[in-house]
Amino acid sequence: MDAILIQLLNGLDKGAAYALIALGLTLVFGTLGVVNFAHGALFLIGAFCAVSFQKVVTISKKILDPNITYFDAYIEQPYLEIWMGDTGLAIIDYAVPLSLFFAVPIMLLVGLAMERGLIQFFYKRSHAEQILVTFGLAIVLQEIIRHFYGANPIPTPAPDIVSGSAQVGLWIGLGDTLVYPWWRIIYLISSVGIITAVFSFLNLTTFGMVVRAGMADRQMVGFLGINIQRKFTIIFALAAIVAGVAGAMYAPILPPDYHMGMDFLVISFVIVVVGGMGSLRGAVASGFLLGVLQSLAAMTAVSSILPGIEQIIIYLVAVIVLLTRPRGLMGRKGVMDE
Amino acid sequence: MKDKSNKNIITRRQAIKTGAAISVAPMVFSKGAYAANFTNDPGYKSSVTLGFNVPQTGAYADEGADELRAFKLAVKHLNGEGDGGMMNTMKPMNLRGNGILGKKVTYVTGDTQTKSDAARASAKRMIEKDGVIMFSGGSSSGVAIAVQGLAQELGVVFMAGLTHSNDTTGKDKRRYGFRHFFNAKMSGSALGPVLKDEMGTERKAYHLTADYTWGWTQEQSIQETTEGLGWSTTAKVRTPVGAGDFSQFITPVLNSGADTLILNHYGKDMINSLTQAVQFGLRDKQVEGKNFEIIVPLYSRLMAQGAGDNLKGILGTANWDWQLQDEGSKAFVRSFGKEYGFPPSMAAQTCYVQTLLYANACENAGTFYPPEVIRQLEGFEFDGMGNGATEYRAEDHQCFKNVLVVRGNQNPTSSYDLLDIVKEVPRADVEYDASIFGGELGPYKV
Numbered sequence: 001m002d003a004i005l006i007q008l009l010n011g012l013d014k015g016a017a018y019a020l021i022a023l024g025l026t027l028v029f030g031t032l033g034v035v036n037f038a039h040g041a042l043f044l045i046g047a048f049c050a051v052s053f054q055k056v057v058t059i060s061k062k063i064l065d066p067n068i069t070y071f072d073a074y075i076e077q078p079y080l081e082i083w084m085g086d087t088g089l090a091i092i093d094y095a096v097p098l099s100l101f102f103a104v105p106i107m108l109l110v111g112l113a114m115e116r117g118l119i120q121f122f123y124k125r126s127h128a129e130q131i132l133v134t135f136g137l138a139i140v141l142q143e144i145i146r147h148f149y150g151a152n153p154i155p156t157p158a159p160d161i162v163s164g165s166a167q168v169g170l171w172i173g174l175g176d177t178l179v180y181p182w183w184r185i186i187y188l189i190s191s192v193g194i195i196t197a198v199f200s201f202l203n204l205t206t207f208g209m210v211v212r213a214g215m216a217d218r219q220m221v222g223f224l225g226i227n228i229q230r231k232f233t234i235i236f237a238l239a240a241i242v243a244g245v246a247g248a249m250y251a252p253i254l255p256p257d258y259h260m261g262m263d264f265l266v267i268s269f270v271i272v273v274v275g276g277m278g279s280l281r282g283a284v285a286s287g288f289l290l291g292v293l294q295s296l297a298a299m300t301a302v303s304s305i306l307p308g309i310e311q312i313i314i315y316l317v318a319v320i321v322l323l324t325r326p327r328g329l330m331g332r333k334g335v336m337d338e
Numbered sequence: 339m340k341d342k343s344n345k346n347i348i349t350r351r352q353a354i355k356t357g358a359a360i361s362v363a364p365m366v367f368s369k370g371a372y373a374a375n376f377t378n379d380p381g382y383k384s385s386v387t388l389g390f391n392v393p394q395t396g397a398y399a400d401e402g403a404d405e406l407r408a409f410k411l412a413v414k415h416l417n418g419e420g421d422g423g424m425m426n427t428m429k430p431m432n433l434r435g436n437g438i439l440g441k442k443v444t445y446v447t448g449d450t451q452t453k454s455d456a457a458r459a460s461a462k463r464m465i466e467k468d469g470v471i472m473f474s475g476g477s478s479s480g481v482a483i484a485v486q487g488l489a490q491e492l493g494v495v496f497m498a499g500l501t502h503s504n505d506t507t508g509k510d511k512r513r514y515g516f517r518h519f520f521n522a523k524m525s526g527s528a529l530g531p532v533l534k535d536e537m538g539t540e541r542k543a544y545h546l547t548a549d550y551t552w553g554w555t556q557e558q559s560i561q562e563t564t565e566g567l568g569w570s571t572t573a574k575v576r577t578p579v580g581a582g583d584f585s586q587f588i589t590p591v592l593n594s595g596a597d598t599l600i601l602n603h604y605g606k607d608m609i610n611s612l613t614q615a616v617q618f619g620l621r622d623k624q625v626e627g628k629n630f631e632i633i634v635p636l637y638s639r640l641m642a643q644g645a646g647d648n649l650k651g652i653l654g655t656a657n658w659d660w661q662l663q664d665e666g667s668k669a670f671v672r673s674f675g676k677e678y679g680f681p682p683s684m685a686a687q688t689c690y691v692q693t694l695l696y697a698n699a700c701e702n703a704g705t706f707y708p709p710e711v712i713r714q715l716e717g718f719e720f721d722g723m724g725n726g727a728t729e730y731r732a733e734d735h736q737c738f739k740n741v742l743v744v745r746g747n748q749n750p751t752s753s754y755d756l757l758d759i760v761k762e763v764p765r766a767d768v769e770y771d772a773s774i775f776g777g778e779l780g781p782y783k784v
Binding site for chain 1: 582
């Protein structure tokens with residue numbers, strides 16, 4: 001029972017990350033009609049916002065290391081610690097949560113720059129051309145990250161207070177063997193919060209209503225005198241912020257490296273296809289569904305019968321869905337139906 | 339009657355004699371005449387080119403960068419520049435700081451991308467286009483085995499960089515391939531007694547293993563060691579290389595009944611799997627009254643930097659560490675540190691040593707002719723290059739030297755002081771019979 005529950009929890013957590021990226025991906029496809037293969041790079045940039053913020057707050061004074069006598073080596077002491085003592089150390093400890101205040105404006109700017117600087121010129125081009133140019137952009141962005149940060153993963157820990165595991169089993173009366181990392185629980189709750197906020201924004205505001213109308217019939221909204229293009233640009237920036245925040249918060253779970261965007265992009269794209277291209281609910285539901293399936297498939301009981309199933313389960317589900325329901329689980333009728 | 343007017347005409351017999359003399363003359367007057375017919379013979383050129391094939395992109399790019407630094411330093415020292423590094427401590431040594439056999443050393447670099455096909459293509463380009471006389475480097479056993487095969491096919495010596503799989507000098511060994519780095523079998527032999535002392539003889543081990551040649555052989559070697567101590571093996575789970583998120587593999591460990599997790603991962607995979615194992619509270623866990631332990635059989639300082647605090651207190655092995663206090667290690671660290679401002683990794687040390695060993699073998703052979711150079715390396719015994727007295731075993735081209743058992747430093751005094759040397763296991767304790775892994779070296783002449 002414990003084993004199933006922990007895999008379920010882990011699947012929901014993993015699914016939350018997939019859902020957040022897939023949500024932005026499908027939002028951009030639904031509004032702008034663009035297949036944005038650079039979306040994983042936005043997740044990557046978000047994660048490196050956390051890394052950069054951590055680097056900034058740990059800028060250090062170099063003190064000659066007396067222990068190394070062969071050459072000049074240095075011990076580093078953060079200036080924040082020198083100037084502010086315990087307060088400085090607390091800021092360093094809380095670097096990841098604090099980095100969100102840095103990540104949101106950065107991602108807004110990155111999103112606007114990407115859409116205005118490149119994506120807008122490909123609205124009327126074929127999907128194949130969009131994929132080529134956005135994939136190229138993703139490679140350029142990840143190589144820029146690699147140039148400045150190196151290829152090694154960079155440890156970006158969560159605050160000490162949430163670095164351990166929570167006794168989830170005790171909460172639900174199952175004993176103390178069921179534990180789960182605090183930061184992953186925070187990530188799951190935050191993801192649900194972000195997804196709810198995005199849905200609320202699109203469903204409960206006038207702006208959201210216009211965007212949804214534009215997704216359904218762009219031309220008609222234009223005839224009503226609404227500059228739908230500008231709203232779609234804002235939606236692109238919103239998608240960038242969602243991906244960026246997801247990336248920044250993911251940094252303590254997986255030490256960021258330059259390739260993490262690509263690792264998530266492929267799976268997220270499959271999730272969008274399974275959920276239905278352009279379907280926001282489909283992206284979220286399929287993100288969680290595939291995350292849970294992938295996690296359950298890794299259970300010893302399953303993998304001993306079907307070795308390696310956890311590595312192909314997502315693609316297996318995608319194949320089955322595409323064969324039986326080409327428009328995806330919640331896809332709009334007519335989209336990828338043939 | 340003979341016709342005197344034809345006295346200047348060369349007879350058939352004279353022509354045959356003259357032709358034979360002309361064809362034999364170069365062999366009589368040139369030393370090592372056999373050397374005229376091998377791949378990339380430098381002949382009368384004033385320089386020789388070495389090829390450094392390292393991961394410049396991909397997951398091991400940082401390790402590749404450090405290897406390249408070491409190669410460049412070795413070339414500098416071979417050409418008589420800088421402080422000479424280990425050329426001041428290596429014994430016996432015939433290097434004079436005037437290149438190799440009086441020819442200036444130059445180099446070309448390639449990018450393996452840590453992919454076998456890319457590494458082979460890069461090595462082929464170095465051999466066929468750049469004319470390298472020897473090539474070296476790499477941070478993966480899959481790559482090492484792939485390019486070692488190419489070295490044998492094309493007749494160019496390959497001095498392997500970082501490769502830890504038993505297969506490299508086991509079933510896939512080649513006459514033209516040499517490994518200075520230690521291997522998984524040696525890691526197991528070195529770790530065994532320390533594990534027994536620190537963790538006892540009754541434990542249940544759970545293996546997470548990178549699904550390729552290195553992971554398989556390390557898993558096998560460590561399993562043999564731990565089961566030899568009396569431990570049982572709860573499960574052996576293969577994980578895809580570059581899996582990123584290992585949480586789905588870590589969570590089954592929690593309820594498996596195992597009390598020890600052995601991570602047969604390296605590089606980015608090790609950093610991620612260890613980080614997540616710690617996040618899931620494995621290090622705080624107790625199983626049947628025993629503290630849950632994590633073991634990382636192959637460590638490197640670059641990995642330790644990536645894993646951060648998660649590595650503190652965790653046992654593993656290393657080929658070499660910059661904090662060793664022998665004269666060779668100190669000379670190399672001093673030289674590398676002055677050049678680059680930080681200490682070298684063990685990958686850098688092995689690449690530096692391999693370059694010097696090849697050059698010295700050429701000097702000893704008096705030629706670049708590979709079969710003669712290979713014979714010089716086979717069974718070569720040397721000292722003064724770190725880890726004590728060392729031998730390149732002739733039977734499998736595996737170097738034997740002391741192996742380090744290390745532990746993640748609990749209280750580092752600098753950003754490089756990440757590993758504590760727990761024990762320097764003597765070479766005799768990690769030696770094994772060369773025939774146990776099978777394989778054939780192949781011919782000298784190709």
